[in-house]
Amino acid sequence: MQRVPGATTSADKSDRSGVARKRAGRADERIHSEIYAAIINHQIRPATPLQEDALATAFGVSRTIIRKVLQRLAHEKLVDLIPNKGAFVARPSIEEARQVFEARRGVECILIEKLAATIGDAGIGRLTDLLDAEAEALTRNDKKRRLQLSGDFHLELAALAGNAVLRDFVQELVSRTSLIIALYESPGAVPCSQSEHRDIIDALKQRDAKAAVRAMEHHLRHIEAQIDLADQPSRVDFAALFKPVA
Amino acid sequence: MQRVPGATTSADKSDRSGVARKRAGRADERIHSEIYAAIINHQIRPATPLQEDALATAFGVSRTIIRKVLQRLAHEKLVDLIPNKGAFVARPSIEEARQVFEARRGVECILIEKLAATIGDAGIGRLTDLLDAEAEALTRNDKKRRLQLSGDFHLELAALAGNAVLRDFVQELVSRTSLIIALYESPGAVPCSQSEHRDIIDALKQRDAKAAVRAMEHHLRHIEAQIDLADQPSRVDFAALFKPVA
DNA sequence: TTAGGACGAATTGTATACATTGGTGAAGGT
DNA sequence: ACCTTCACCAATGTATACAATTCGTCCTAA
Known part of the structure; x- marks a missing residue:
């Protein structure tokens, strides 16, 4: 997708030309860390919806990656995954x-x-x-x-x-x-x-x-x-x- | 793929006519249970490769589902996920x-x-x-x-x-x-x-x-x-x- | 006026197409 | 004979297209 030259959101992401281009293989690692930190540091409150599309564009990747990260966070009990409804920051009872x-x-x-x-x-x-x-x-x-x-x-x-x-x-x-x-x-x-x-x-x-x-x-x-x-x-x-x- | 009528394995899956049609939403649950049980019961030995395509056709779903299951098994430490190589039954040291x-x-x-x-x-x-x-x-x-x-x-x-x-x-x-x-x-x-x-x-x-x-x-x-x-x-x-x- | 249902937008679930990687083996040069 | 190189193949990684579901809205009919 980052081969579309005009795409603004992905522009700065594909701009890893000069620098050691971070291999895509670890992109999901990074995204996980960022969301994880945001939850832990109370930058995202419990029950906040984590919409796939919004996160995908925010990080400049496809929903595939976001879904992987959300599943991992769900396994770590930081996110509630409600079928057909979406992902939400967990709200422990x-x-x-x-x-x-x-x-x-x-x-x-x-x-x-x-x-x-x-x-x-x-x-x-x-x-x-x-x-x-x-x-x-x-x-x-x-x-x-x-x-x-x-x-x-x-x-x-x-x-x-x-x-x-x-x-x-x-x-x-x-x-x-x-x-x-x-x-x-x-x-x-x-x-x-x-x-x-x-x-x-x-x-x-x-x-x-x-x-x-x-x-x-x-x-x-x-x-x-x-x-x-x-x-x-x-x-x-x-x-x-x-x-x-x- | 399960629209091929002759496929035996997927036959009972597409047969959502009379019986309570198994909602697809829980298909990955079932697949996880089956692979999980197979590992726990020593029907699959450690280090055995778990190839996505093979599992996908075996269960009559796409690789998407299989990947989700494998990731979960990896988080449960029953499967080692080696980047660009594949999934293998874990081999604890x-x-x-x-x-x-x-x-x-x-x-x-x-x-x-x-x-x-x-x-x-x-x-x-x-x-x-x-x-x-x-x-x-x-x-x-x-x-x-x-x-x-x-x-x-x-x-x-x-x-x-x-x-x-x-x-x-x-x-x-x-x-x-x-x-x-x-x-x-x-x-x-x-x-x-x-x-x-x-x-x-x-x-x-x-x-x-x-x-x-x-x-x-x-x-x-x-x-x-x-x-x-x-x-x-x-x-x-x-x-x-x-x-x-x- | 309101209950009920049908349409539609938005969002998730799944499958598939495409890109990339890693390895194997054959061809060719030293 | 051996090592290097390159091309191909198989399998994974990623993106996208398509299907299904949910929920709000509006329209209709009693």
Whole structure:
């Protein structure tokens, strides 16, 4: 399609002449990353429709690619794919949120227990760096970046444990958590994670597995508590509410 | 393509006359289930190429559908998608197998600990039924069915715990385990699971969380031990082996 | 006036045509 | 004889054409 010389939208895309022309093979990778980031960073709200044609023209590819990306995002539970209706940014229910947090407590506590026994100074350094960046974002009141870095912290923990399977699980759980926060966070949410992340690092430094697990569990329960308060903001079960009198 | 009247395979597909016409919308569901089952049941060996055209004609659909299914299977880690080469039944490495088992120990032990506190008689009944079916398959020496039921047992455990997120994790881990077994099981593998599954149920019956966790961990380590023995059966690192003398 | 249905626009679902890649093997030069 | 080169083939990657569905709108009839 980019052989039509007049096409404006695809013009800048096909203009990868001089530069190392990005092979098309990884275009869907890039598109996935961009949409993924936009969802995680709350640039696209839950329930937002993701129309195939609009995205296709926006990225200068055909719907084929977009559909592939949307399917992947659906598998990652960031997108709801409703047959014949379209794709929408996922809108996790309260119950789903509960289960995500329960899963996080389980998986991340396992990981941190393992980490406490195996982590080296390099690993602690990496975590400290993230903590510092988070602190800096806090002082700048950069909420987006804080959320991002807070997720990265957990991601790095998972990566350091050296189990790709569990790392992938945590990645999915962390991104789903981001959606949950977008939906349910109360306006005056307390900035929590900073000190709690420090507690986790401190426990790891001393190779105190018990304390590390306790810190992690407390941290996750704290996050959950902040959203659990807004317990019934959404859909009412009209069918049950307006049950016809028999 | 299914308008060719003589095509036998697609005949029942285009025959949407009398019976409840299978809506095309779920055709990919069915195809996924079939390929999934074939991989899990060891009817297709690891590294087997899954050619798009062949599958498309086999199922009487276009490559579009097949590609969708293959992508999903790839995300489920049952299929390796190699760019410009094709799809192949996944061939998990030894290290990957190790990590899958580690993850299973972590996740399933969490689940069973929760279950010990919450399971009801109905749940225990369901598990017992599966155990009986497994025993019956054992006497009939029906290996395929035993493998299937053994997986179902763990699946049911995960389902009973009432956390869809963790259930999905276990489902993925169990199916990946099936691939691992296909690759690495030693010929004279001892039929283990039967009594160990019973141990787990017994512990659950008595609501003994500690014992249940112990039984589960022992069970999973036992399975892993059976494959771990065949530790270097496969690819040799020729680059390292025949390193040129410097 | 309103219930009901038919048309139409918009959007997704599927199939097919075209482009591109990777490999195999034959031809030709060294 | 061997290595290189090139052309062809088969299979995947991508775009597009076509079919099917949904939903809003408008028109008609009671």
